[in-house]
Amino acid sequence: MTASTARGAGTPERQTGTNPERWWTKPLVTIGFLSLTGAILSAKSVPAVGYELSLYAATPVQFWVGVGVALGGALLVAFVSPVRWVRSLALVLAATAVLSVLGLPFIRGYYFYGTADPMTHLGLAKDLDSGRTSPLGIIYPGIHMVAVFINRIVGYSLRRAVLLVTPLFVLVYILFVPLCVRLLVSGPRATTIGVFSALLLLPINHISTHFRVHPFTLTTLYSAFIVFLLLKAFLSGGRYDRRSKQSEPVDTVAGTFVVLAVVLASVVLYHPQQALNVLLLFVTICGVQLLYRLFRSDHPVSKHPRLYAPTLFFFGVYALWTTRTSWFYRLADKHLGKIAGYIRGDTIAGKQIQAQGDSITAIGASLPELFVKLFLLSAVYTAITAVIALLSVSHAFDDDATVPESTRLYLSLSLLPLFGVFLVYFVGSISKMQFRHLGFLMLLATLLGAVGLCIGLDRLSRSVSLPRGGLLFAAVFALMLVLAIAPAYQSPYIYKQNVQVTEMQMEGYNQTFEHRADGVPVLGIRMEPTRYADATRGVQWRLEREKLYRKTVPFNTISRLQATFESPRYVIVTRLDREREINAYQQLRFSKEGFRSIEHQPGVDRVMSNGEVQLYYVANRSESTSGGPAATVGVNR
Incomplete structure (x- = not known):
């Protein structure tokens, strides 16, 4: 029996008398695609002619109505239809609708999108393309190399190629988050909840992670691919049967580890600081494997493929790349200095928060209001993640033979050191980048939160019919998508300006x-x-x-x-x-x-x-x- 069969992912849903095919689902998907097409055409017909303070207000109302109809129909069909291929079309419709929103600067002909850092990255791409700068002269040349590749292969101008990098990385994130969720939990709605969880884009918080050409943010989104390869490698190693204490026949993991090695090398080039978060994740998993191998040899974790070699390779690549320049030493010196100041009591985090709060109050806003707009969804997923992590660590799922409980254990325990890093950054105000690390934490919270929602929908379906439970979840996700899309771009809604150039x-x-x-x-x-x-x-x-x-x-x-x-x-x-x-x-x-x-x-x-x-x-x-x-x-x- 393969890992996918054990999870129930490969078994088709049967049509029964209690779960008939609903005739209205297919027409609703068709209407959704037609509505989305009309929305995109309406936005394209009103190109930007100058600076716009709010992209939302400048985009025709017809676009938002069309996207709303498409997302509403996709939610209903994805959570209610018993036909797998119809649900798949609904998920494609939902992803396309959100991507059309994220692609508005392209659709409406923005010259460039992103002041500050994105403009510097455009300049670096120009230097790289002209030969004025070598990739070895940039500490994170990966994003710029991708832009130059698009420019030379596809023929896009370098300015447009730099802009195209952002939706490409978002697409990677939207693709691999649901694939990770499928490896973490069983059930016919795992992919559905995974897709809609991905569309919330929780790693982007608009404080230190942004939806534009920002290497740290894009590398965080790209890390979903790394987590998928990790989970795939563990499950490809076969499943351990507690009763017989035998491992089932295993698939080879060599190919997965080879791909993982290439991806790990690339993540260092995309952004070493985010790569350090990923390295901490790997080190934590290695520690978990070692402890279970020593003290819990009957647990499935002790039978998983060892992550020691990939972690050593990752560490070697990271050390070779970062220590060759002054970047690593300057960053380490700054961090150590901040930590020393924190130990001495020279903390400035409280003063910064108070100053920012005073500024927000001065313009008629409040911190609770901004928290709701920017972090309410993250708080919901964080709370669900905390429950799933506690249940995983306490082995509450060990008796459930249909789910890969050990892989959830890895992610749950990895939250502890990652949260510790965030806490040190936050309290000590180290480099003022604590919210960068929160972005990576929210990637893991998206996965474990989606697991919790899948389990919740499964439990709900046992007490009420699946259509009713599905309708409830569709309504909840509709509200969450509205809360997620409203601050996708900077605008006066979050007391910021559009970063159109x-x-x-x-x-x-x-x-x-x-x-x-x-x-x-x-x-x-x-x-x-x-x-x-x-x-x-x-x-x-x-x-x-x-x-x-x-x-x-x-x-x-x-x-x-x-x-x-x-x-x-x-x-x-x-x-x-x-x-x-x-x-x-x-x-x-x-x-x-x-x-x-x-x-x-x-x-x-x-x-x-x-x-x-x-x-x-x-x-x-x-x-x-x-x-x-x-x-x-x-x-x-």
């Missing part, structure tokens, strides 16, 4: 870099111009002029620019800046009146404007603005 923004910055007076710094509003320098000229070009672009206008000084600076400056203001500060941040640091006053301030001259970007020259207090360096940038004055 328009062509005019890029051109405005590029003209500034081209024509500015030598030696005069360029300042941005809240965001340093270095990001645009990276995206338009490349990271290597920017590094040679680092000091000229790594500055911003101090908070609450925009109405008195000349009095703020002792030497000449350029100040660049975009429509994004105005929309962010006035509408998204509710004039917290920069007011509407302050932006309006720029044109009328003494010693400030507008030297360039293209509709999306305005460049101002702030003269020295004793300098006349006429005929000075400002004139050298004069474009559309």
